[in-house]
Amino acid sequence: MGVEGSHALASGKEIEVLGVVARLRIQERFVSLQGEGTRVGTPSSFVRVSGCNLRCAWCDTPRSSWAPEGESLELAELVEWCATGPRDVVLTGGEPLLFEASAQLGQQLRAAGHFLTIETAGTVTQPGLEADLMSISPKLSHSTPWQRAPSLAPRHERDRLNLGVLASLMTGFEWQLKFVVRSASAIRSPPTSPRSRRCSTSSGSPTRIVIGCC
Ligand code: SF4
16 A cells, blocks of 8 residues: 555655656645744745655644545646745645655745745655755654554654754755654743744744644
């Protein structure tokens, strides 16, 4: 069942097939305000790619990871749809960087004048990748689904951090980091909201470190 399978993790071969035909499986697309990070409050088109190499126990987008769904769309159609919306586009997932076609889509969106943010867990990358902002959410140990899916947990634990990829994304692009923690006590300064807190500089402007609670 591969990427489309209910609990299977995506394999490289399946990813190549999707990329060659310049299509991406899209779980949802919508226009909203960016809710976090340096672009907070910016009207943005969100394009959520279906398929993920990880299985976080607390994943809040299971229809793009644990039980991936969505329609296969040509990149041209996605570019056309984004052209009708705001300048900012957020390519998210799932894990968009699993797919070669995400790099192609990024090139086309930037060529069309969009400000492109890519949201990724930072475990994989693609050649030819372009983005104006890489929003990276490295997965901490509590993400591993030891209780929820013991058979998938070892692979998640092995793949959830890739320091080489993280380094390449943080040196190759403007970046921001988002960490999901288990509780407010896990961070030195507790969040003002139980779900999410944007760290701010002393001047009150958003910074590129975001802490969220699962
Ligand atoms: S990396 Fe993101 S999309 Fe994938 S399982 Fe974890 S939270 Fe869900």
